[in-house]
Amino acid sequence: MNYCKDNMTINSAKHYLKLVKxxxxxxxxxxxxxxxxxxxxxxxxxxxxxxxLPTKEILCEAVEIADPLMQALILFxxxxxxxxxxxxxxxxxxxxxxxxxxxNSKDWKTAIEKMKEFEGxxxxxWHSRRKKTNKFFITFNSDEATRFMIHYxxxxxxxxxxxxxNKNKTLKxxxxxxxxxxxxxxxxxxxxxxALGLGTIGDNPDDGVKGYNRLRGHILRKFHASSLxxxxxxxxxxxxxxxxxNGSVNDxxxxxxxxxxxxxxxxxxxxxxxxSEVKEYDRYSPEFAELENENxxxxxxxxxxxxxxxxxxxxxxxxxx
Numbered sequence: 001m002n003y004c005k006d007n008m009t010i011n012s013a014k015h016y017l018k019l020v021k022x023x024x025x026x027x028x029x030x031x032x033x034x035x036x037x038x039x040x041x042x043x044x045x046x047x048x049x050x051x052x053l054p055t056k057e058i059l060c061e062a063v064e065i066a067d068p069l070m071q072a073l074i075l076f077x078x079x080x081x082x083x084x085x086x087x088x089x090x091x092x093x094x095x096x097x098x099x100x101x102x103x104n105s106k107d108w109k110t111a112i113e114k115m116k117e118f119e120g121x122x123x124x125x126w127h128s129r130r131k132k133t134n135k136f137f138i139t140f141n142s143d144e145a146t147r148f149m150i151h152y153x154x155x156x157x158x159x160x161x162x163x164x165x166n167k168n169k170t171l172k173x174x175x176x177x178x179x180x181x182x183x184x185x186x187x188x189x190x191x192x193x194x195a196l197g198l199g200t201i202g203d204n205p206d207d208g209v210k211g212y213n214r215l216r217g218h219i220l221r222k223f224h225a226s227s228l229x230x231x232x233x234x235x236x237x238x239x240x241x242x243x244x245x246n247g248s249v250n251d252x253x254x255x256x257x258x259x260x261x262x263x264x265x266x267x268x269x270x271x272x273x274x275x276s277e278v279k280e281y282d283r284y285s286p287e288f289a290e291l292e293n294e295n296x297x298x299x300x301x302x303x304x305x306x307x308x309x310x311x312x313x314x315x316x317x318x319x320x321x
Contacts, residue, residue, distance in 0.1 A: 052201040053223050054215055059274045062192050070188055072152040073178055075145035079272040081224035081242045084217040085131045093173035098124035108173055112150050122146040130243040137243030138258055140265045144276050189216045224272055231271030237264050
């Protein structure tokens with residue numbers, strides 16, 4: 001306990017101590033009651049300010065020097081707000097499901113070819129459950145992230161095809177969407193952070209506490225929330241997208257409407273775009289859009305007929321015909 005107290009920040013110390021206690025209780029090993037942490041003497045990091053978050057310019061530079069994996073990851077995390085562990089648990093099939101409205105295909109290669117031909121914006125809809133809290137959430141990512149994810153999958157598939165050591169010559173739907181371990185994920189962000197000379201944030205030299213890298217997975221989650229709020233999105237919707245609680249009462253009685261949430265995201269999406277401007281957004285595939293236009297024409301015709309019927313009824317009532 002003293003080691004945790006002397007070498008970790010208060011939150012980290014509490015977290016690791018909690019894990020140790022769970023381990024002992026699970027194996028039915030009795031331990032004496034531990035004293036509570038005194039927060040007054042605890043080591044704490046300096047609060048992170050909005051100015052500490054990476055700017056769009058910094059993220060753009062990071063994407064420019066990154067490999068295809070990190071390009072896709074940076075743009076995805078910044079525009080979706082997903083946590084590291086949730087993003088790394090996604091499969092290629094999850095990506096195909098999230099983009100199904102644009103291709104209506106079960107084969108990932110066919111789906112990607114259709115998406116590459118699609119001229120509008122491709123905004124995937126992700127239905128997932130947070131590994132940390134077991135809470136369901138709905139989120140989206142930008143079109144630019146989608147395009148880089150497609151490029152990354154094609155790049156991976158090509159490497160598989162031409163590597164004689166690989167038994168599987170093509171990606172499978174069950175394969176990890178972002179092929180990287182949690183540990184190497186952190187290493188890759190560390191390398192980019194160092195290459196750009198970004199240093200750390202949250203340092204507290206007086207307590208001997210080192211801060212976090214300015215560019216890392218979790219900071220992109222903060223960037224996502226902060227940027228969407230600046231762009232006009234309400235906190236409630238941002239919490240829904242990040243899988244955070246909006247309070248026990250709200251969580252029980254209020255449920256997010258996917259289409260309403262998507263509309264809000266589209267309206268605020270320029271806040272999380274790194275490389276491009278917001279284009280005119282087309283939510284569905286060309287076939288679906290054509291069907292919607294036909295429905296609109298049909299609805300207008302029905303409305304006109306209803307109007308004619310109302311006029312006839314009014315004339316009959318006044319004995320004019």
